[in-house]
Amino acid sequence: MTYFLDLFMSGLTRGSIYALIALGYTMVYGIIALINFAHGEIYMIGAFTALLASMVLSAQGMSGWGLLLSVAVIAAIYAGMYGWTVERIAYRPLRGSSRLAPLISAIGMSFFLQNYVQLAQTSNFVLFPDLIPQMPFLKPIAGYLNRTQVIILLFTTLSMVALTLFIKFTKMGMAMRAVAQDMTMARLSGVNIDRVISSTFIIGSVLAALGGVLIGCSMRQIYFYMGFLAGMKAFTAAVLGGIGSIPGAVIGALILGFAESFAAGYISSSYRDVVAFIILIIILIFRPEGIMGQAQTQKV
Amino acid sequence: MSVIRQDVSLASIFWSELKSALLATLWMCLLAFPLMTLTINPTEKTFIFSLERMPYLAGGTFVLSILWRFFLKRRAFQGITKAVHQSGGLPEDLTKGPKPTWVTVVMGLRHKRLGFFLLLAFTIVLPFVSSPYTVNIMVTALIYVTLGLGLNVVVGVSGLLNLGYIAFYAIGAYTYALLNHYFGLSFWVCLPLGALTATLMGLLLGFPVIRLSGDYLAIVTLSFGEITRLVLNNLEVTRGPRGISYIKPASFFGIDLNAAPKEFLIKWLGVDPSMDINKIFTYFIILALVILTIVCVFRLENSRLGRAWLAMREDEIACQAMGINRTRAKLTAFALGSTWAGLAGVVFASHITFINPASFSFLGSILILSIVVLGGMGSIPGVILGAIVISALPEQLRFFSQYRMLLFGALMVLMMVFRPGGLIQSTRVVHIHKTKGNGQARLKALTGAPKPKTGGYS
Amino acid sequence: MSPADQYPRPKGGHDLILNAIGMSMVFGGLVALNGVNLSIERDSVTALIGPNGSGKTTFFNCVTGIYKPTRGDVILYPAANLPSISLKGLPADVITQRGLARTFQNIRLFNNLTVLENVLIGRHCRMEAGLWGALTRNKKTRAEEAAGIEYSFDLLVTYGLDAMANELAKNLPYGDQRRLEIVRALATEPKVLLLDEPAAGLNISETAALRDLITHIREREKVSILLIEHDMSLVMNVSKKIYVFDYGRLIAEGPPEEIQRDPKVIKAYLGED
Known part of the structure; x- marks a missing residue:
């Protein structure tokens, strides 16, 4: 039973991190119908920036909650900047071109960023410091939930709530929903499309960076290629939940997290990644609109 | 105004x-x-x-x-x-063809036939006058040409983004490696078998996923590529990450080319004594395969089937409205593309004699895709140029090789933004109305109609 | 009536070529088409009019197999001595083979192919060469290919586009693009041609030429035409019978003179009062 519970908790935390990345995919897809292949790389850059920031800040004598929060904020800001720049360079000039062009450009961007980090830093695995402070009040539930998992769940829940409030109640959130519905109409109503798209990339990137920080804390090591697999899985989660749907992305991510965790626990850990890919293929074939998505009829 | x-x-x-x-x-x-x-x-x-x-x-x-x-x-x-121009604001001479660019001039595309024969003569003479190192690079480059042309059928002509193309290459390579390792089957038996296996896998993957639209198809093929690699990595039969070594190179009617024929070549043609003559043989096999591929792809592109693919790439709805069975067109494109990957895979295994799953990572798919994108989607000379630029140049320029992956990424973005047609943009075959006047008369006889007034149009 | 006639032809002396019965299309909760009956007489021009969003294009899409209609059946009577065919549930490409061809409201040409190739693709369903033929280029394939090219050139000559045969379709002026779309549809040798707003974006003289073109197609090519159009002078001039849609329903049908006077039609176009 405890084995089951272990797997359950690891699935939950894994799923939470996928959710943070999946939101970026789903938001971008919802607005400009593009699979942002470079999104996984933004997550990786978030993790690397967090590592560098933590080294510099701890050398300055920072520690505990202050360190964790500052590192998260720095990583988020940098990832946001990268996300914005990627959109400006690789996607904006291609708006209105054929469908294949932005997709190939996205793959190119992803490849570029991967190799940029590899060349600027290292192609080896790098140790990630333990940033999560000790939490004595967790003693009673320590058997079920460790401090890293608590932080992951807390961060994820808070980000989801913040995102939902943002989409529902702010002016920009409303503009995003409008653009997702009908870009032409939104533009005619005076919505600044460029700003909305940029904001979407920035928000998605910030969430991905948080995912990067959390995965660093949880796995304790990062490397330049980590964005590819995580990106693929997060995309699977987004599709599973129904691409374009925000609650869908979260549900899809959790399902994927559990599936992987149980498959690794009960079947074989070497097939964990295969499970995710097979789930992806099966959904795309049988229910391409996902769990929360709606079947769309192509306009003729 | x-x-x-x-x-x-x-x-x-x-x-x-x-x-x-x-x-x-x-x-x-x-x-x-x-x-x-x-x-x-x-x-x-x-x-x-x-x-x-x-x-x-x-x-x-x-x-x-x-x-x-x-x-x-x-x-x-x-x-x-x-x-x-389009709105008719400025007169444009519609009879002129595309302007010659520096690429068409350099590649000799202005004088097609001459350029073709020079190129052919050059490629035939090359292995006898160069070093083993160059021959190795050329074999690799030609393998990439085959892969590029195969993927070009899928991506460039049919507009289906296949991001798992390397998997079919792996299937070809492993077909030969396994059959050779366990059953001792020869290269020549395995070449068609490898192609067949890859085609069948293409069909197998194609059937369920073919309903998917562009970007979903990309993701599924990417997943398929990863699954293939992970499975090869975990199976016992394929010896996991250790891979399969001592794969036999292609044989020339069972004659040991490094014995008597080598003496002859060194003596009479002045071939580099350190040359492995088997490599020269492999070079000619892949060269023949490339020529065959070029002929096939050119014929396909200008056939009823090829036009169906092009129509599908241009507009899926309109192509159905023109009576094209979209599912069949997609499947044939997908499966045929895989065939060439399978062929190239068999040659690759025989050339390198050792394969493991690491040779078939996602990177490979990206490499082949960038060949097609850089060269020019849908353009045969473009893809050949792209393959040579991407596979052979980095070997020659050491400085370049460290940054090569970085540059590929940047190149793909830049190409999409500034030159989405690639280095050599694809051009369409010009048809001439052979029965000018005659056909019109025939139609008149058929319908008894005078030519309708069209003056008011345009 | 031939013995194999599964779907009896309606009585009343009209020689129909196409009969759509009870066509309905529901998107989610939205009823885009609601039990529409529409029939096309052989060798005639029939028009389909109605305000924007009244379901005209949806009807086209249902008939040509781009959408699967929720309910309803479409029956084609290819010729007086041939058995009738139900087009219900057939995919779009098979429907085109059976003899229905269409154009699109927003021009959907194959932009990066030449004008001739566009027409050749229209010939696709009347040609046979497959993979083997393409690879071997045998005698039969070559002959078929040559015949296809000749046929396409002939069509281009007839409709005045032969001078631009080797030009990319996207480089054509707008009016020629519209015309090329019609020629491409004709290349499939249709029995019924469905034109979706062919006059949209054309100026007065171009529209006049289009009127001649439609008449020519009907008279000389023996193709029956169903036309969606907003240009009332064109519709009233060329069509024998007019159907009027509003909110997915058929609100009126009849010859042009009747439709012009019909109070329901006037109401649909101009609103109450």
């Missing part, structure tokens, strides 16, 4: 461009600041701070940003001129 003219002087353009370029430089430096200046030393858990890369970065970004803005403006300007 009045034209609004803003007061634009060269100086003001200069200053505003300079300002934008400087801002972009500043932004990029800021962006690259932590990752480029702080280097982690993972073993000692320390980091090194150094600003020495920054001046290069700043200088590079400044130049690039000026070029970027210039080319974007030029692109926008060309777009406007084209729109004006």
Whole structure:
């Protein structure tokens, strides 16, 4: 039973991190119908920036909650900047071109960023410091939930709530929903499309960076290629939940997290990644609109 | 009609461009600041701070940003001129073909037949006058040409983004490796078998996923590529990550080419004595395969089937409305593309004699895709040029090789933004109305109709 | 009536070529088409009019197999001595083979192919060469290919587009693009041609030429035409019978003179009062 519970908790935390990345995919897809292949790389850059920031800040004598929060904020800001720049360079000039062009450009961007980090830093695995402070009040539930998992769940829940409030109640959130519905109409109503798209990339990137920080804390090591697999899985989660749907992305991510965790626990850990890919293929074939998505009829 | 003219002087353009370029430089430096200046030393858990890369970065970004803005403006300007032509605002000579660009001139595409024979003569003579190293590179390059042309059928002609193309290459290679390892089957038996297996796998994957639209198809094929690699990595039969070694090279009617024929070649043709003659043989096998591929792809592109693929790429709805069975067109494109990957895989296994799953990573799919994108989607000479540029050049330029992957990524973005048609844009075959007048008379006889008034049109 | 006639032809002396019965299309909760009956007489021009969003294009899409209609059946009577065919549930490409061809409201040409190739693709369903033929280029394939090219050139000559045969379709002026779309549809040798707003974006003289073109197609090519159009002078001039849609329903049908006077039609176009 405890084995089951272990797997359950690891699935939950894994799923939470996928959710943070999946939101970026789903938001971008919802607005400009593009699979942002470079999104996984933004997550990786978030993790690397967090590592560098933590080294510099701890050398300055920072520690505990202050360190964790500052590192998260720095990583988020940098990832946001990268996300914005990627959109400006690789996607904006291609708006209105054929469908294949932005997709190939996205793959190119992803490849570029991967190799940029590899060349600027290292192609080896790098140790990630333990940033999560000790939490004595967790003693009673320590058997079920460790401090890293608590932080992951807390961060994820808070980000989801913040995102939902943002989409529902702010002016920009409303503009995003409008653009997702009908870009032409939104533009005619005076919505600044460029700003909305940029904001979407920035928000998605910030969430991905948080995912990067959390995965660093949880796995304790990062490397330049980590964005590819995580990106693929997060995309699977987004599709599973129904691409374009925000609650869908979260549900899809959790399902994927559990599936992987149980498959690794009960079947074989070497097939964990295969499970995710097979789930992806099966959904795309049988229910391409996902769990929360709606079947769309192509306009003729 | 009045034209609004803003007061634009060269100086003001200069200053505003300079300002934008400087801002972009500043932004990029800021962006690259932590990752480029702080280097982690993972073993000692320390980091090194150094600003020495920054001046290069700043200088590079400044130049690039000026070029970027210039080319974007030029692109926008060309777009406007084209729109004006289209609405009939400016007369355009429609009878002229596309203007010759430097690429068409350099590649000898202006004098097609001559260029073709020169190229053929060059490729035949090449292995006898060059070093073993060059022959190795050329074999690799030609394998990539085959792969590029195969993927071109799928991506360039049919518009289906296949990101798992390397999997079919792996299937071809493993078919030969396994059959040779366990059953001792020869290269010549395995060549068709490898192609067949890859085609069947293409069909197997194709059947369920073919309903999917562009980007979903990309993701599924990517997943398929990864699954294939992971499975090869975990199976016992394929010996997992250790791979399969001592694969036999292709044999020439069972004759040991490194014995008597080698003496002959060294003596009479002055071939490099350190040359492995089997490699020369492999070179000619892959050369023949490339020529066969070119002929097949050219014929396909200009056939009923090929036109169906092109129509599907251009507009899926309209292609169905023209009576094209979209599912069948997609499946044939997908499966045929896989066939060439399978063929290339068998040759690859026999050439390199050792394969393991690491040879077939996602990177490979990207490499082949960038060949097609760089060369020109749908253009046969383009893909050949792309394959040579991408596979052979990095081997020659050592400096380049370290940054090669970085450059590929950047290249794919730049190509999409500035030259989506690739280095050599694909051109369509020009048809001539052979029965001019005659056909018209026939139609008149058929319908008894005079030519309808069309003067009011256009 | 031939003995194999599964779907009896309606009485009343009209020689129908196409009969759509009870066509309905529901998107989610939205009823885009609601039990529409529409029939096309052989060798005639029939028009389909109605305000924007009244379901005209949806009807086209249902008939040509781009959408699967929720309910309803479409029956084609290819010729007086041939058995009738139900088009219900057939995919779009098979429907085109059976003899229905269409154009699109927003021109959907194959932009990066030449004008001739566009027409050749229209010939696709009347040609046979497959993979083997393409690879071997045998005698039969070559002959078929040559015949296809000749046929396409002939069509281009007839409709005045032969001078631009080797030009990319996207480089054609707008009016020629519209015309090329019609020629491409004709290349499939249709029995019924469905034109979706062919006059949209054309100027007065171009529209006049289009009127001649439609008449020519009907008279000389023996193709029956169903036309969606907003240009009332064109519709009233060329069509024998007019159907009027509003909110997915058929509100009126009849010859042009009747439709012009019909109070329901006037109401649908101009609103109450």
